[in-house]
Amino acid sequence: MSPEEIVRLTRRDFLATTASGLGGLALASLFQADGLLAAEASPGAAPPAPRGPHFAPKAKNCIFIFMEGAPSQMDLFDPKPKLNELNGQKLPDSMLEKVRFAFIQKDGARLMGSPRKFSRHGQCGMELSDLLPHIGTCADDIALIRSMHTDQFNHHPGQLLMQCGSSMFDRPAMGAWLNYGLGSESKNLPGYVVLTAGRGTSGGASLWSSGFLPSDYAGVLFRNQGDPVLNLSNPPGITETMQHYGLGAITDLNKLRHQQVRDPEIASRIGAYELAFRMQTAAPELIDLSGESKATLEAYGIDRTEPEIKANRGGGAGQFKTFATNCVLARRLVERGVRFVNIFHASWDHHSNLEAELGFNSRMADQPIAALLKDLKQRGLLDETLVVWGSEFGRTPLGENRVGYQAVTGRDHHPFAFSLWMAGGGVKGGQVIGETDDIGWNIVKDPVHVNDLHATILHLFGLDHTKLTYRFQGRNFRLTDVAGKVVDKLMA
Numbered sequence: 001m002s003p004e005e006i007v008r009l010t011r012r013d014f015l016a017t018t019a020s021g022l023g024g025l026a027l028a029s030l031f032q033a034d035g036l037l038a039a040e041a042s043p044g045a046a047p048p049a050p051r052g053p054h055f056a057p058k059a060k061n062c063i064f065i066f067m068e069g070a071p072s073q074m075d076l077f078d079p080k081p082k083l084n085e086l087n088g089q090k091l092p093d094s095m096l097e098k099v100r101f102a103f104i105q106k107d108g109a110r111l112m113g114s115p116r117k118f119s120r121h122g123q124c125g126m127e128l129s130d131l132l133p134h135i136g137t138c139a140d141d142i143a144l145i146r147s148m149h150t151d152q153f154n155h156h157p158g159q160l161l162m163q164c165g166s167s168m169f170d171r172p173a174m175g176a177w178l179n180y181g182l183g184s185e186s187k188n189l190p191g192y193v194v195l196t197a198g199r200g201t202s203g204g205a206s207l208w209s210s211g212f213l214p215s216d217y218a219g220v221l222f223r224n225q226g227d228p229v230l231n232l233s234n235p236p237g238i239t240e241t242m243q244h245y246g247l248g249a250i251t252d253l254n255k256l257r258h259q260q261v262r263d264p265e266i267a268s269r270i271g272a273y274e275l276a277f278r279m280q281t282a283a284p285e286l287i288d289l290s291g292e293s294k295a296t297l298e299a300y301g302i303d304r305t306e307p308e309i310k311a312n313r314g315g316g317a318g319q320f321k322t323f324a325t326n327c328v329l330a331r332r333l334v335e336r337g338v339r340f341v342n343i344f345h346a347s348w349d350h351h352s353n354l355e356a357e358l359g360f361n362s363r364m365a366d367q368p369i370a371a372l373l374k375d376l377k378q379r380g381l382l383d384e385t386l387v388v389w390g391s392e393f394g395r396t397p398l399g400e401n402r403v404g405y406q407a408v409t410g411r412d413h414h415p416f417a418f419s420l421w422m423a424g425g426g427v428k429g430g431q432v433i434g435e436t437d438d439i440g441w442n443i444v445k446d447p448v449h450v451n452d453l454h455a456t457i458l459h460l461f462g463l464d465h466t467k468l469t470y471r472f473q474g475r476n477f478r479l480t481d482v483a484g485k486v487v488d489k490l491m492a
Contacts, residue, residue, distance in 0.1 A: 051183045053462025058426025058492070060185075060384040061334040062178065062457070063341045065369060067361075068159065068201040069313075069349030070418070072395040072411055074440045075114045075358055076129045077419035078146050082438035083397050084113035091398070095441070100153060103351060103402040104412045111439060112399030112408065115355065124430035131362035134370035140430040141373060141382070143490050144421045147434020147443045150393050150450050153415045155202040155349065158392030161450050163207040163342075165479040172211035172470075174454065175340030177479045178461060179217045181468045186337030188282035190220040193338050195326040198315030198346035208342055212472040214264050219342060222283070222329070286332055289325070296375065300324045301367040309360045313347050320364050327368040331375055334385050348391065351400050352410040373423055386425025386460055390453075394418025397439045417443045420453070426460045428492040448487055455484035460491075 074080045088110050096106050117130040122139030135142070152158035157167035164171040172180070175192035184191025194208045201207060208219025258266040289297065297303070306320040315322075323345055330341045345365065350357050369389065376382040395411035395418075417436045423429055435445040455465040458479065465484050469476040 051181070053182060054464045054467060055462050057460065057462030058384075059386040059424075059457075059460040061339055061341070061381075062175070062386045062388065062425065062461075063330045063334065063343065063372070064174070064388045064390070065343045065345075065365075066159075066163070066201075066207075067345055067348045067365070067389070067391045068198070068203075069155065069347035070158075070391045070393050070395055070413060071348040071361075072114075072350060072354060072358060073146070073417075073419040074395070074397060075116045075354070076131060076362070077144060077421070078436060078440055079116075079118040079127050079129075080114065080397065080436075080438065080440050083111060083440060086111045086439065087113035091441075101396070102154060102413045103400055104396065104398055105401050105403060108401050109398045110401070110408070111397055112411065122430060126430070126432060129362075131359060132366050134366045135373075138370050138373045138423065141377065141423045142421050142429050143423065143427045144419065144432045145434055145448050145453075145487075145490075146417075146419050146432060146436055147445065147447050148390075148394075148418045148420045148450070148453070149443060149447055150415045150418075153393065153413045155392060155413075156206075158413075158415070159201060159203040159207055162390065162392050163203070164209070164211070165451065165454050165481055169206060170209065170211050171477075172213045172217065172479070173208045173219060173342075174457065174479060175208065175219050175342060176210045176213050176217035177458075177468060178340050178463075180213050180470065181458075181463050182339065182461060184337065184339050186339075188278040189286065189333065189336055189338050191339040192217065192219040192342075193333050193340075194219040194221045194342045194344065195329055196221065196344045196346075197319055197322040197326055198344070199312065201344050201346045207344070212477070213470060214267070219340075222287075282336070286336065287329060289328060292328065297328070299367075299371040299375070300328050301371070302328070304367070307360065307363070309356060311353060311357050311360070313349065313353075313357055314361050314364070315346065319345070323364050324368040324371075327372045331372060331379075331381070334376075334381060335379075350395070350410045351402065351412065352405060354410045376424060382424035384425060386427065386457065387423045388420070388457070389422075390420035391418070394440075397441055416441065422490065426492050427490055431489070433487070433489050446489070449483065451480045451484035452487055454479050456487045456490055459486045 074083060090110055096109070118127045119130065120126065121128055121136035124140055126139040126142065126144060128136045128139065150158055150161055152161050152167050160169070160171070161167045163173045165174070179191040192208070205221070208221070210216070210218035254266050302321055302324045304320050304324070306317065326343050330343055333341050348358070348361055373382065373387060376385050376387070393413055393415040396414040398412065399408035400410045400412045401408050417440060433446055434443060434448060436442065437444050458465045458468060465478060465480045469478045
Protein backbone atom coordinates (compact mmCIF):
# COMPACT_ATOMS: atom_id res chain seq x y z
CA MET A 1 0.00 0.00 0.00
CA SER A 2 1.40 3.40 -1.03
CA PRO A 3 1.73 6.39 1.40
CA GLU A 4 -1.00 8.17 -0.57
CA GLU A 5 -3.37 5.24 -0.08
CA ILE A 6 -2.57 5.12 3.64
CA VAL A 7 -3.45 8.83 3.97
CA ARG A 8 -6.80 8.25 2.28
CA LEU A 9 -7.75 5.44 4.71
CA THR A 10 -10.75 6.06 6.92
CA ARG A 11 -10.50 5.15 10.61
CA ARG A 12 -12.64 2.06 9.95
CA ASP A 13 -10.41 1.03 7.01
CA PHE A 14 -7.31 1.44 9.16
CA LEU A 15 -8.68 -0.72 11.97
CA ALA A 16 -9.89 -3.36 9.51
CA THR A 17 -6.57 -3.59 7.71
CA THR A 18 -4.48 -3.62 10.87
CA ALA A 19 -6.71 -6.30 12.39
CA SER A 20 -5.78 -8.63 9.57
CA GLY A 21 -2.30 -7.17 9.12
CA LEU A 22 -0.10 -5.82 11.93
CA GLY A 23 -2.62 -6.67 14.63
CA GLY A 24 -3.06 -10.20 13.33
CA LEU A 25 0.69 -10.69 13.09
CA ALA A 26 1.19 -9.49 16.65
CA LEU A 27 -1.53 -11.81 17.98
CA ALA A 28 -0.19 -14.77 16.01
CA SER A 29 3.29 -14.04 17.38
CA LEU A 30 1.96 -14.11 20.95
CA PHE A 31 0.10 -17.38 20.32
CA GLN A 32 3.14 -19.01 18.77
CA ALA A 33 5.38 -17.87 21.61
CA ASP A 34 3.05 -19.77 23.96
CA GLY A 35 3.13 -22.81 21.70
CA LEU A 36 -0.57 -22.44 20.90
CA LEU A 37 -0.28 -21.86 17.17
CA ALA A 38 1.85 -23.54 14.55
CA ALA A 39 3.81 -21.32 12.20
CA GLU A 40 1.88 -20.27 9.10
CA ALA A 41 3.33 -21.27 5.77
CA SER A 42 4.20 -18.43 3.43
CA PRO A 43 2.73 -18.35 -0.08
CA GLY A 44 4.26 -21.09 -2.16
CA ALA A 45 5.88 -22.83 0.79
CA ALA A 46 4.80 -26.41 0.28
CA PRO A 47 5.09 -28.86 1.74
CA PRO A 48 4.83 -27.21 5.18
CA ALA A 49 8.26 -26.64 6.69
CA PRO A 50 9.28 -28.70 9.75
CA ARG A 51 8.55 -27.08 13.10
CA GLY A 52 9.51 -27.92 16.64
CA PRO A 53 7.38 -30.08 18.95
CA HIS A 54 6.32 -29.00 22.44
CA PHE A 55 8.77 -31.46 24.03
CA ALA A 56 11.22 -34.16 22.96
CA PRO A 57 9.41 -36.59 20.63
CA LYS A 58 9.80 -40.35 20.45
CA ALA A 59 8.12 -40.79 17.07
CA LYS A 60 8.91 -39.04 13.80
CA ASN A 61 6.57 -40.84 11.37
CA CYS A 62 3.34 -42.80 11.61
CA ILE A 63 1.86 -45.61 9.53
CA PHE A 64 -1.78 -46.08 10.46
CA ILE A 65 -3.22 -49.32 9.05
CA PHE A 66 -7.00 -48.96 9.06
CA MET A 67 -9.12 -52.07 8.55
CA GLU A 68 -12.43 -50.50 7.61
CA GLY A 69 -15.57 -52.27 8.70
CA ALA A 70 -14.52 -53.49 12.17
CA PRO A 71 -12.67 -56.82 12.44
CA SER A 72 -13.97 -59.27 15.03
CA GLN A 73 -11.76 -58.86 18.10
CA MET A 74 -12.81 -62.12 19.77
CA ASP A 75 -11.75 -63.98 16.62
CA LEU A 76 -8.36 -62.20 16.36
CA PHE A 77 -7.08 -60.57 19.55
CA ASP A 78 -9.29 -61.22 22.58
CA PRO A 79 -9.86 -64.92 23.34
CA LYS A 80 -13.09 -65.73 25.18
CA PRO A 81 -13.34 -69.39 26.25
CA LYS A 82 -16.37 -68.53 28.40
CA LEU A 83 -18.14 -67.19 25.31
CA ASN A 84 -17.59 -70.57 23.67
CA GLU A 85 -19.08 -72.31 26.72
CA LEU A 86 -22.16 -70.07 26.52
CA ASN A 87 -22.55 -70.44 22.76
CA GLY A 88 -26.23 -70.34 21.77
CA GLN A 89 -27.45 -68.90 25.06
CA LYS A 90 -29.47 -65.71 25.44
CA LEU A 91 -28.25 -62.64 27.29
CA PRO A 92 -30.38 -61.24 30.13
CA ASP A 93 -32.87 -58.65 28.90
CA SER A 94 -31.34 -56.12 31.31
CA MET A 95 -28.09 -56.17 29.33
CA LEU A 96 -29.86 -55.44 26.06
CA GLU A 97 -32.48 -52.98 27.25
CA LYS A 98 -30.69 -49.72 26.33
CA VAL A 99 -28.37 -51.05 23.64
CA ARG A 100 -28.69 -50.02 19.99
CA PHE A 101 -27.74 -52.46 17.26
CA ALA A 102 -27.34 -51.92 13.56
CA PHE A 103 -29.12 -55.14 12.55
CA ILE A 104 -29.49 -57.55 15.46
CA GLN A 105 -33.06 -58.35 16.50
CA LYS A 106 -33.00 -58.45 20.29
CA ASP A 107 -35.68 -61.12 20.46
CA GLY A 108 -33.95 -64.32 19.55
CA ALA A 109 -30.35 -62.99 19.66
CA ARG A 110 -27.91 -65.57 20.98
CA LEU A 111 -24.26 -65.61 21.98
CA MET A 112 -21.93 -66.93 19.30
CA GLY A 113 -18.60 -68.48 20.22
CA SER A 114 -15.46 -68.43 18.09
CA PRO A 115 -13.93 -71.41 16.28
CA ARG A 116 -10.50 -69.80 16.36
CA LYS A 117 -7.58 -71.30 18.28
CA PHE A 118 -5.42 -68.91 20.31
CA SER A 119 -1.81 -69.47 21.28
CA ARG A 120 0.88 -67.51 23.10
CA HIS A 121 3.59 -65.66 21.19
CA GLY A 122 6.94 -64.11 22.02
CA GLN A 123 8.59 -63.80 25.40
CA CYS A 124 5.61 -61.77 26.56
CA GLY A 125 3.20 -64.63 25.90
CA MET A 126 0.64 -62.51 24.05
CA GLU A 127 -2.39 -64.58 23.01
CA LEU A 128 -3.32 -64.17 19.36
CA SER A 129 -5.57 -66.04 16.94
CA ASP A 130 -4.39 -68.76 14.60
CA LEU A 131 -5.32 -66.35 11.77
CA LEU A 132 -2.34 -64.14 12.71
CA PRO A 133 0.74 -66.41 12.80
CA HIS A 134 3.06 -63.83 11.20
CA ILE A 135 2.00 -60.90 13.40
CA GLY A 136 2.45 -63.29 16.32
CA THR A 137 6.20 -63.38 15.60
CA CYS A 138 6.25 -59.61 16.32
CA ALA A 139 4.39 -59.87 19.64
CA ASP A 140 7.28 -58.51 21.71
CA ASP A 141 7.19 -55.26 19.70
CA ILE A 142 3.41 -54.86 19.96
CA ALA A 143 1.29 -53.13 22.60
CA LEU A 144 -2.17 -54.68 22.28
CA ILE A 145 -5.08 -52.64 23.66
CA ARG A 146 -8.09 -54.86 24.36
CA SER A 147 -10.11 -52.08 25.98
CA MET A 148 -10.78 -49.57 23.21
CA HIS A 149 -14.22 -47.99 23.11
CA THR A 150 -16.00 -45.40 21.00
CA ASP A 151 -19.18 -43.31 20.95
CA GLN A 152 -20.28 -44.39 17.47
CA PHE A 153 -21.91 -47.63 16.32
CA ASN A 154 -22.25 -46.98 12.58
CA HIS A 155 -19.39 -47.02 10.12
CA HIS A 156 -18.99 -43.53 8.72
CA PRO A 157 -19.36 -41.69 12.05
CA GLY A 158 -17.08 -44.25 13.70
CA GLN A 159 -14.45 -43.89 11.00
CA LEU A 160 -14.57 -40.10 11.26
CA LEU A 161 -14.12 -40.30 15.02
CA MET A 162 -11.15 -42.65 14.74
CA GLN A 163 -9.44 -40.68 11.97
CA CYS A 164 -10.49 -37.10 12.80
CA GLY A 165 -11.35 -37.09 16.52
CA SER A 166 -14.96 -36.15 15.80
CA SER A 167 -17.90 -37.84 14.12
CA MET A 168 -18.77 -34.56 12.37
CA PHE A 169 -17.81 -33.69 8.81
CA ASP A 170 -15.11 -31.17 7.87
CA ARG A 171 -12.73 -31.90 10.73
CA PRO A 172 -9.02 -32.38 10.01
CA ALA A 173 -7.73 -35.93 9.99
CA MET A 174 -4.98 -37.03 12.36
CA GLY A 175 -2.35 -36.87 9.62
CA ALA A 176 -3.37 -33.30 8.83
CA TRP A 177 -3.06 -32.30 12.50
CA LEU A 178 0.43 -33.84 12.76
CA ASN A 179 1.64 -32.02 9.66
CA TYR A 180 0.07 -28.78 10.89
CA GLY A 181 1.86 -29.15 14.21
CA LEU A 182 5.22 -30.45 12.98
CA GLY A 183 5.45 -29.79 9.26
CA SER A 184 6.75 -32.18 6.63
CA GLU A 185 10.33 -33.38 6.34
CA SER A 186 9.98 -34.31 2.68
CA LYS A 187 10.59 -31.63 0.05
CA ASN A 188 9.41 -33.69 -2.91
CA LEU A 189 6.50 -35.67 -1.48
CA PRO A 190 3.41 -34.68 0.52
CA GLY A 191 3.62 -34.83 4.29
CA TYR A 192 0.48 -36.99 4.40
CA VAL A 193 -0.08 -39.85 1.93
CA VAL A 194 -3.04 -42.24 1.66
CA LEU A 195 -2.86 -45.76 0.18
CA THR A 196 -6.01 -47.80 -0.39
CA ALA A 197 -7.04 -51.36 -1.16
CA GLY A 198 -10.33 -53.20 -1.23
CA ARG A 199 -13.70 -51.88 -2.28
CA GLY A 200 -13.41 -48.45 -0.63
CA THR A 201 -14.22 -47.16 2.84
CA SER A 202 -17.62 -45.89 3.93
CA GLY A 203 -16.07 -42.53 4.79
CA GLY A 204 -14.07 -42.04 1.60
CA ALA A 205 -12.01 -38.85 1.30
CA SER A 206 -13.61 -37.36 4.42
CA LEU A 207 -11.23 -39.63 6.38
CA TRP A 208 -8.10 -37.85 5.12
CA SER A 209 -9.44 -34.32 4.79
CA SER A 210 -7.68 -31.17 6.03
CA GLY A 211 -11.06 -29.91 7.28
CA PHE A 212 -10.78 -26.27 8.30
CA LEU A 213 -6.98 -26.39 8.16
CA PRO A 214 -5.33 -25.10 4.97
CA SER A 215 -5.54 -27.70 2.23
CA ASP A 216 -1.74 -28.14 2.29
CA TYR A 217 -2.31 -30.54 5.16
CA ALA A 218 -4.85 -32.87 3.50
CA GLY A 219 -3.91 -36.45 2.72
CA VAL A 220 -2.87 -37.07 -0.88
CA LEU A 221 -4.27 -40.28 -2.36
CA PHE A 222 -1.55 -42.34 -4.08
CA ARG A 223 -2.10 -45.21 -6.47
CA ASN A 224 0.20 -48.23 -6.41
CA GLN A 225 0.41 -48.56 -10.20
CA GLY A 226 0.50 -46.17 -13.13
CA ASP A 227 0.84 -42.51 -12.20
CA PRO A 228 1.02 -42.37 -8.37
CA VAL A 229 -1.32 -39.37 -8.53
CA LEU A 230 -3.84 -38.90 -11.33
CA ASN A 231 -2.80 -36.33 -13.96
CA LEU A 232 0.70 -36.07 -12.49
CA SER A 233 2.39 -36.72 -15.84
CA ASN A 234 2.40 -34.07 -18.57
CA PRO A 235 -0.15 -34.56 -21.36
CA PRO A 236 1.24 -35.49 -24.79
CA GLY A 237 2.85 -32.53 -26.50
CA ILE A 238 3.66 -30.60 -23.32
CA THR A 239 7.44 -30.21 -22.97
CA GLU A 240 9.31 -29.47 -19.73
CA THR A 241 10.04 -25.95 -21.00
CA MET A 242 6.36 -25.32 -21.72
CA GLN A 243 5.44 -26.64 -18.29
CA HIS A 244 8.08 -24.46 -16.61
CA TYR A 245 6.80 -21.25 -18.18
CA GLY A 246 3.17 -22.23 -17.70
CA LEU A 247 3.73 -22.96 -14.03
CA GLY A 248 5.58 -19.67 -13.62
CA ALA A 249 2.71 -17.73 -15.16
CA ILE A 250 0.12 -19.48 -12.99
CA THR A 251 2.20 -18.82 -9.88
CA ASP A 252 2.53 -15.12 -10.72
CA LEU A 253 -1.23 -14.82 -11.24
CA ASN A 254 -1.94 -16.64 -8.00
CA LYS A 255 0.45 -14.40 -6.07
CA LEU A 256 -1.22 -11.27 -7.49
CA ARG A 257 -4.59 -12.62 -6.42
CA HIS A 258 -3.21 -13.52 -2.98
CA GLN A 259 -1.98 -9.96 -2.50
CA GLN A 260 -5.48 -8.69 -3.29
CA VAL A 261 -7.66 -10.99 -1.19
CA ARG A 262 -5.23 -12.67 1.26
CA ASP A 263 -7.06 -15.98 0.97
CA PRO A 264 -4.78 -18.64 2.55
CA GLU A 265 -6.14 -21.24 0.12
CA ILE A 266 -4.42 -19.36 -2.71
CA ALA A 267 -1.12 -19.90 -0.90
CA SER A 268 -2.02 -23.59 -0.64
CA ARG A 269 -2.79 -23.67 -4.37
CA ILE A 270 0.61 -22.13 -5.20
CA GLY A 271 2.30 -24.73 -3.03
CA ALA A 272 0.30 -27.55 -4.58
CA TYR A 273 1.45 -26.61 -8.10
CA GLU A 274 5.07 -26.45 -7.00
CA LEU A 275 4.88 -29.72 -5.07
CA ALA A 276 3.26 -31.45 -8.05
CA PHE A 277 6.15 -30.27 -10.22
CA ARG A 278 8.69 -31.79 -7.81
CA MET A 279 6.62 -34.97 -7.46
CA GLN A 280 6.89 -35.70 -11.17
CA THR A 281 10.35 -37.07 -10.42
CA ALA A 282 9.98 -38.26 -6.84
CA ALA A 283 6.65 -40.10 -7.04
CA PRO A 284 7.42 -42.46 -9.96
CA GLU A 285 10.71 -43.39 -8.26
CA LEU A 286 8.76 -44.11 -5.08
CA ILE A 287 6.48 -46.75 -6.61
CA ASP A 288 9.26 -48.37 -8.66
CA LEU A 289 10.03 -51.47 -6.59
CA SER A 290 12.71 -52.78 -8.95
CA GLY A 291 15.39 -51.69 -6.49
CA GLU A 292 13.93 -53.83 -3.70
CA SER A 293 15.61 -57.17 -3.14
CA LYS A 294 13.84 -60.38 -4.06
CA ALA A 295 14.02 -61.45 -0.41
CA THR A 296 12.26 -58.26 0.69
CA LEU A 297 9.44 -58.64 -1.82
CA GLU A 298 9.01 -62.30 -0.89
CA ALA A 299 8.89 -61.38 2.81
CA TYR A 300 6.00 -59.00 2.13
CA GLY A 301 4.30 -61.65 0.01
CA ILE A 302 3.66 -59.46 -3.00
CA ASP A 303 3.46 -62.39 -5.41
CA ARG A 304 1.71 -64.86 -3.13
CA THR A 305 -0.96 -67.06 -4.60
CA GLU A 306 -4.31 -65.56 -3.70
CA PRO A 307 -6.93 -68.10 -2.61
CA GLU A 308 -10.33 -68.02 -4.25
CA ILE A 309 -13.32 -66.83 -2.30
CA LYS A 310 -16.95 -66.38 -3.32
CA ALA A 311 -17.32 -62.90 -1.83
CA ASN A 312 -16.40 -59.36 -2.76
CA ARG A 313 -16.73 -57.67 0.61
CA GLY A 314 -12.93 -57.42 0.83
CA GLY A 315 -12.59 -55.90 -2.62
CA GLY A 316 -12.49 -58.83 -5.00
CA ALA A 317 -9.49 -60.43 -6.71
CA GLY A 318 -6.03 -58.92 -6.52
CA GLN A 319 -6.14 -57.67 -2.94
CA PHE A 320 -3.23 -59.79 -1.69
CA LYS A 321 -0.81 -58.08 -4.10
CA THR A 322 -2.32 -54.62 -3.67
CA PHE A 323 -2.22 -54.68 0.13
CA ALA A 324 1.31 -56.11 0.25
CA THR A 325 2.50 -53.46 -2.20
CA ASN A 326 0.96 -50.76 -0.03
CA CYS A 327 2.92 -52.03 2.97
CA VAL A 328 6.18 -51.81 1.00
CA LEU A 329 5.25 -48.32 -0.21
CA ALA A 330 4.50 -47.23 3.36
CA ARG A 331 8.03 -48.11 4.40
CA ARG A 332 9.47 -46.32 1.38
CA LEU A 333 7.38 -43.24 2.14
CA VAL A 334 8.59 -42.88 5.72
CA GLU A 335 12.15 -43.44 4.51
CA ARG A 336 11.65 -40.39 2.29
CA GLY A 337 10.38 -38.20 5.09
CA VAL A 338 6.61 -38.50 4.75
CA ARG A 339 5.18 -37.74 8.18
CA PHE A 340 1.94 -39.73 8.09
CA VAL A 341 0.84 -42.67 5.94
CA ASN A 342 -2.66 -44.14 6.00
CA ILE A 343 -3.18 -47.64 4.64
CA PHE A 344 -6.92 -48.29 4.23
CA HIS A 345 -8.43 -51.66 3.39
CA ALA A 346 -12.16 -52.30 3.03
CA SER A 347 -14.02 -54.18 4.16
CA TRP A 348 -13.98 -56.21 7.38
CA ASP A 349 -17.70 -55.65 7.95
CA HIS A 350 -18.62 -59.28 8.50
CA HIS A 351 -22.33 -59.35 9.27
CA SER A 352 -22.32 -62.76 7.61
CA ASN A 353 -19.88 -65.34 6.23
CA LEU A 354 -17.46 -64.42 9.04
CA GLU A 355 -15.51 -67.67 9.00
CA ALA A 356 -14.53 -67.56 5.32
CA GLU A 357 -14.14 -63.81 4.83
CA LEU A 358 -12.25 -63.03 8.05
CA GLY A 359 -9.90 -65.86 7.19
CA PHE A 360 -9.36 -64.46 3.70
CA ASN A 361 -8.72 -60.91 4.91
CA SER A 362 -6.45 -62.05 7.72
CA ARG A 363 -4.29 -64.09 5.35
CA MET A 364 -4.11 -61.07 3.06
CA ALA A 365 -2.94 -58.72 5.83
CA ASP A 366 -1.00 -60.88 8.29
CA GLN A 367 2.20 -61.52 6.33
CA PRO A 368 2.71 -58.01 4.84
CA ILE A 369 2.08 -56.25 8.15
CA ALA A 370 4.52 -58.50 10.00
CA ALA A 371 7.06 -57.98 7.20
CA LEU A 372 6.59 -54.21 7.51
CA LEU A 373 7.34 -54.28 11.24
CA LYS A 374 10.42 -56.47 10.75
CA ASP A 375 11.63 -54.41 7.78
CA LEU A 376 11.33 -51.15 9.72
CA LYS A 377 13.14 -52.73 12.66
CA GLN A 378 15.95 -54.16 10.53
CA ARG A 379 16.52 -50.75 8.92
CA GLY A 380 16.56 -48.95 12.28
CA LEU A 381 13.30 -47.13 11.52
CA LEU A 382 10.89 -48.77 13.96
CA ASP A 383 12.12 -46.78 16.96
CA GLU A 384 10.98 -43.56 15.31
CA THR A 385 8.07 -44.92 13.23
CA LEU A 386 4.78 -45.50 15.02
CA VAL A 387 2.71 -48.30 13.47
CA VAL A 388 -0.97 -48.51 14.41
CA TRP A 389 -3.46 -51.25 13.47
CA GLY A 390 -7.09 -50.42 14.12
CA SER A 391 -10.64 -49.89 12.97
CA GLU A 392 -13.73 -47.88 13.89
CA PHE A 393 -15.18 -50.34 16.46
CA GLY A 394 -15.51 -54.06 17.13
CA ARG A 395 -18.04 -56.87 16.72
CA THR A 396 -20.69 -58.27 19.04
CA PRO A 397 -20.34 -61.51 20.97
CA LEU A 398 -23.90 -62.06 19.77
CA GLY A 399 -24.46 -63.65 16.39
CA GLU A 400 -26.32 -61.44 13.94
CA ASN A 401 -29.86 -62.67 13.41
CA ARG A 402 -30.81 -60.10 10.78
CA VAL A 403 -34.27 -60.44 9.28
CA GLY A 404 -34.10 -62.38 6.03
CA TYR A 405 -30.90 -64.29 6.91
CA GLN A 406 -31.40 -68.06 6.90
CA ALA A 407 -28.44 -68.71 9.23
CA VAL A 408 -26.44 -66.77 11.80
CA THR A 409 -22.90 -66.55 10.40
CA GLY A 410 -21.64 -63.09 11.39
CA ARG A 411 -21.53 -60.41 14.07
CA ASP A 412 -23.00 -56.90 14.38
CA HIS A 413 -21.32 -53.57 15.26
CA HIS A 414 -20.00 -53.25 18.82
CA PRO A 415 -18.66 -49.87 20.09
CA PHE A 416 -18.36 -50.82 23.78
CA ALA A 417 -15.17 -52.87 23.61
CA PHE A 418 -12.72 -53.66 20.81
CA SER A 419 -9.02 -54.19 20.15
CA LEU A 420 -6.25 -52.11 18.55
CA TRP A 421 -2.49 -52.43 18.59
CA MET A 422 0.53 -50.14 18.29
CA ALA A 423 4.24 -50.77 17.76
CA GLY A 424 7.44 -48.71 17.49
CA GLY A 425 7.66 -44.95 17.83
CA GLY A 426 8.21 -44.93 21.60
CA VAL A 427 5.57 -47.55 22.42
CA LYS A 428 6.37 -50.19 25.03
CA GLY A 429 5.92 -53.48 23.21
CA GLY A 430 5.24 -56.95 24.55
CA GLN A 431 2.25 -55.97 26.66
CA VAL A 432 -1.53 -56.17 26.73
CA ILE A 433 -3.45 -53.17 28.07
CA GLY A 434 -7.02 -53.46 29.31
CA GLU A 435 -9.44 -56.32 29.76
CA THR A 436 -12.99 -57.13 28.73
CA ASP A 437 -15.48 -59.32 30.56
CA ASP A 438 -15.85 -63.05 29.99
CA ILE A 439 -17.90 -62.65 26.81
CA GLY A 440 -16.22 -59.49 25.45
CA TRP A 441 -19.28 -57.29 26.01
CA ASN A 442 -17.91 -54.60 28.33
CA ILE A 443 -14.53 -53.31 29.51
CA VAL A 444 -13.54 -54.26 33.05
CA LYS A 445 -10.03 -52.75 33.23
CA ASP A 446 -8.18 -49.74 31.77
CA PRO A 447 -10.68 -48.35 29.24
CA VAL A 448 -9.12 -46.38 26.38
CA HIS A 449 -11.35 -44.02 24.42
CA VAL A 450 -10.53 -42.95 20.86
CA ASN A 451 -9.72 -39.44 22.18
CA ASP A 452 -7.24 -41.03 24.63
CA LEU A 453 -5.59 -42.85 21.73
CA HIS A 454 -5.19 -39.57 19.83
CA ALA A 455 -3.80 -37.77 22.88
CA THR A 456 -1.25 -40.58 23.25
CA ILE A 457 -0.24 -40.53 19.58
CA LEU A 458 0.32 -36.76 19.69
CA HIS A 459 2.32 -37.18 22.90
CA LEU A 460 4.61 -39.70 21.19
CA PHE A 461 5.28 -37.02 18.57
CA GLY A 462 6.18 -34.49 21.25
CA LEU A 463 2.87 -32.62 21.04
CA ASP A 464 0.63 -31.63 23.96
CA HIS A 465 -2.87 -32.41 22.65
CA THR A 466 -4.34 -29.52 24.66
CA LYS A 467 -2.00 -27.00 23.03
CA LEU A 468 -2.18 -28.15 19.42
CA THR A 469 -5.11 -25.94 18.45
CA TYR A 470 -6.50 -24.08 15.46
CA ARG A 471 -8.92 -21.22 15.78
CA PHE A 472 -11.95 -21.55 13.54
CA GLN A 473 -15.37 -19.90 13.66
CA GLY A 474 -14.68 -18.24 16.98
CA ARG A 475 -13.22 -21.08 19.02
CA ASN A 476 -10.10 -23.18 19.31
CA PHE A 477 -10.36 -26.70 17.92
CA ARG A 478 -8.08 -29.63 18.56
CA LEU A 479 -7.86 -33.27 17.49
CA THR A 480 -9.06 -34.48 20.90
CA ASP A 481 -11.79 -31.79 21.11
CA VAL A 482 -12.51 -31.30 24.84
CA ALA A 483 -11.49 -34.81 25.95
CA GLY A 484 -8.51 -37.14 25.84
CA LYS A 485 -5.84 -38.25 28.28
CA VAL A 486 -2.46 -39.78 27.54
CA VAL A 487 -2.22 -43.53 28.20
CA ASP A 488 1.02 -43.66 30.18
CA LYS A 489 1.17 -47.47 30.15
CA LEU A 490 1.84 -47.35 26.40
CA MET A 491 5.05 -45.38 26.80
CA ALA A 492 8.41 -47.15 26.54
